[in-house]
Amino acid sequence: MSKLIVIGGVAAGMSAAAKAKRMDKQLAVQVYAAGDYISYGGCGLPYYIGGFIPDVNRLVARTPEQMKEQGIDVKVRHEVTAIDPDQQKVTILDRDRQQSFEEEFDQLIIASGASAIVPPMPGIDLDGVFQLRTIPDAVAIRSFIDQYHPRQAVIVGGGFIGLEMVENLQRLGCQVTIVEKAPQLLTVADADMAGLIQQYLEETGVKMALGVDMQGIEGDKRVRAVLTDRGPIEAELVLLSIGVKPNSEIAAAAGIELGIRNAIQINERCETNIAGIYAAGDCATVRHLVSGRDTYIPMGSTANKQGKVAGENAAGGRTSFRGVVGTGIARISGREFARTGLSERECKDLGFSYIAKKIEGQTAASYCPGATAIQVKLIAEGGTGRILGGQIAGGPTSAKRIDVIALAIASGSTVADLVDMDLAYSPPFGPVWDPLLVALNQF
């Protein structure tokens, strides 16, 4: 009987294991998960903290017991510490028994995920300083808030997760300050669009410390302030949301090739440079369909897709995942933001000639109650008119409209291809000239 070992039990790992087993019922599938939980919706953690989701277990899609019923053996708190590609075996540390053992594999899928970047700074270990990647992280934050009722919260990092946390901390009574090293929020957005989100958050009472560099954290046992190059910022709770790094150390040690930002280099089939060893999800690279380059954009949706492909191929199939166009979305204190494709900055960096247009529209016919402002920015290639990117900011029902732009980019559509688009119209869903069409008509 052939044996597949999967390292990691969250999005990519569980998708891979489940798909491989569905493909080949005879395949022995063994999953080793370093943490306490498997198969959980990590993107839902901010909403558990904020109380939108009362029970953290609702984030868990499947337990090891449920996987067992599908014929998949999952061991939690089992950390794979070494891979031996030549001998086709892995070394596993049973964290409870503090014992290591070896296990042979025929196929291996590395879905070891990513870890929050925690800068080595004074005070970073103080009580009340958190990162947010796992269920225990979220439970710790929520317990701390329930115990100490912090009024001043500092979020370090103005990316998607940091901004998603704003409404959740506000809901729990926190005054939020965002410390961001860049001169703008949301560096995946252009400054003009990020400025709209900034303005809105300021209206809800968020304080901005943009272009501000964290230098350390101050406190005795508990955090008291975030130290920055502009002075201290009072903080009873600090969330470090600076970014993540791929968990690729054991892969690198085994001679598996790493790519951009030390992510495990994979191809469209999720194969690494070593035959029989696959990688998927937040530990791995992904092809960007506009630039044609491999990049590192860890996303739960991508992890699921790559995991499925890795699982199918590891079980003897032959399938591929072409890549992403860089779509991202967030609800930000009741407003919405989404982006896809390349930003203006990315166009410049990659040497694309481009034209950018931006319009303000409404999410419903102007006479409809509930119509709110929506800003749509489109970026098209100079000459060809091929859509390179899009960004949307606005009220409810704004952001998911980005999907049309994501498909337009992936299908290589031009402005001319799209101006006649037969988008759905009825007053509760938009004006008779859909905001996307208005933006397209600017070119």
Add this chain to the structure above:
Amino acid sequence: MSKLIVIGGVAAGMSAAAKAKRMDKQLAVQVYAAGDYISYGGCGLPYYIGGFIPDVNRLVARTPEQMKEQGIDVKVRHEVTAIDPDQQKVTILDRDRQQSFEEEFDQLIIASGASAIVPPMPGIDLDGVFQLRTIPDAVAIRSFIDQYHPRQAVIVGGGFIGLEMVENLQRLGCQVTIVEKAPQLLTVADADMAGLIQQYLEETGVKMALGVDMQGIEGDKRVRAVLTDRGPIEAELVLLSIGVKPNSEIAAAAGIELGIRNAIQINERCETNIAGIYAAGDCATVRHLVSGRDTYIPMGSTANKQGKVAGENAAGGRTSFRGVVGTGIARISGREFARTGLSERECKDLGFSYIAKKIEGQTAASYCPGATAIQVKLIAEGGTGRILGGQIAGGPTSAKRIDVIALAIASGSTVADLVDMDLAYSPPFGPVWDPLLVALNQF
């Protein structure tokens, strides 16, 4: 100075006039509107009746005075009664003075719209029997309701407008019965999807009379019942929402070619068979991009697009409108429905070999408050996998997702092209496997 006459002052007519004037400031642009109002959002009328829009004037985008400021002369209550293509003149009836006069044109755009179909049946003129196409229609309905407070309302016709009216009549205290000749609601949908909407409406208390043929209306001065082949149905208010027919009589009389369902036959440039005479909007045909055939699908969004093209070409430009894919959307008592492309029935009629798949998903991650059920049906061509159609039914934020399918169809995308789509994911916006991707993965 060259002179353009535009017949009709609503969506297509005003778009045409405004575009032509922007293209050529020297062009004399004269609009004749048969009704009292121009440039109004006809699709918003149900929501005015229901009280979502307090003032009917909010539906009016531009008044004749505002058009005057743009250099466009608009005469309301002026009905064009004849077109003489050889002499290049039209005959106009000034309805207030009851006088006719003639006016010469260099270019003519016919945007005469459509009229509600009112079957010639006994009792059709009774008080309390309405159609809904124009602002005066809506005002009459609302006034009648305010005066008589009808409790029993019958909507004859289970199409988009009929179903949009349900929530608006319910809001005003009416018990609603829908009489529909076909055995299902929403004949633009397949029976399975229409059944979901039917079930939901029944849950809100709507009574269904499907497969039931109206034979007349009974009453003295005011309506008392709708007579059907299954017996009388009590009615204090009747809305006839059976469909519309193009206002093409004067065009036909002038030798302008009509096409399907007596709509004015136009090409991609919105040209009729007579040089210098264009048509646009609800009076005209439109190309269906999947069947490749000209069809009649009157829609406000299409009218605006065609009007713009007709106006640009009449002013000396050279542009075109390729066509539609049959996208439609409606909010139905808090639920949503949308469709695009071909239904199963249309596939059969057109001889397409097809595969249909349907899934149930959620509009947000299942652990998110506000997640509601969404049903997605996709239809792909046998062999090629080209997407031919899609239908969506579900709770809030469901239906506008149809736009992705509309673009997929227009761009000729196949299931294989789409399964990797980088759709936006964050828990408030959908599950990690977007419902569209789940549907695509069924093929």
